[in-house]
């Protein structure tokens with residue numbers, strides 16, 4: 001199967017079926033209501049500086065796609081909406097684009113004034129694999145140039161790699177490779193739905209990265225995505241493995257608390273609305289990240305993405321008002337309670 005087909009498959013599966021493990025960990029975290037907020041909702045300031053960009057709201061539409069013809073429209077729709085609402089965005093893994101496969105499906109982002117653009121490469125591609133040539137430092141530079149990136153995310157997707165039939169399953173040398181990338185470029189370490197633990201966050205900090213996108217468990221599960229690809233290909237072993245690992249990973253809010261170590265964090269994995277965004281900031285994130293919950297809109301139109309992001313912004317504004325938070329600094333001090341399975345995870 002070609003990269004182009006695989007990328008199209010990912011989008012098609014995520015649009016067609018529920019790929020989440022079915023438990024919303026963010027709903028386990030509740031912000032304390034403030035009955036006397038002394039805040040004018042119309043004056044709430046949601047702006048922040050993140051990785052060199054100035055955002056009007058603490059949201060990044062994280063890496064979704066690129067590398068097949070249908071991806072151009074998706075990235076253009078996301079870019080147009082993020083430019084208008086002052087949100088950040090990432091593109092999907094750029095290996096395809098750098099190798100000349102539908103590069104305009106990525107570079108279309110440059111046509112919009114997006115305040116923060118995050119490029120994307122895979123950690124597995126930075127070390128030797130059976131599947132092909134190692135992604136070198138000049139390739140990373142090309143990936144950044146392709147989208148005019150402010151920073152590059154190096155994604156850690158070993159859950160997916162170990163489940164998918166054509167996976168790159170060697171992870172030896174990734175630490176050194178990330179450190180080498182971080183020496184040259186502003187680098188974010190990013191999971192893809194299984195979360196980052198305290199220990200891994202500490203090691204990643206040692207590479208010189210500028211931040212992390214924890215992408216914890218609870219939203220899009222690449223195990224589920226691979227389960228559906230395996231089922232379509234009649235590969236019963238991989239299908240069963242996808243099912244077994246469907247809810248593998250660290251729940252996103254737990255990962256956020258684990259990974260906090262002074263670096264800016266994008267909290268992603270199962271973020272569905274503006275209350276989740278507010279919660280993540282109260283728990284220590286600089287911004288939230290969203291992918292699966294905006295995919296249908298991104299495949300539809302820029303207007304649909306704008307409407308979704310506007311709803312999230314207004315929910316966030318309401319949550320800020322109701323916690324007595326006039327800005328993100330005050331929201332970061334809002335009191336919260338942790339319930340349910342998430343509380344059990346925290347022991």
Ligand SMILES: Cc1cc2nc3c(=O)[nH]c(=O)nc-3n(C[C@H](O)[C@H](O)[C@H](O)COP(=O)(O)O)c2cc1C
Pocket residue numbers: 010011014062063064065091092093120153155190191192193215218219220268269270271289290291292293295
């Ligand atoms: C269709 C699709 C493709 C994705 N491709 C990438 C990718 O190429 N690189 C990456 O770092 N993350 C990729 N992701 C992962 C997301 O950036 C995000 O970390 C993950 O989906 C969890 O967020 P969510 O629960 O809001 O979807 C993809 C997600 C989706 C839904």
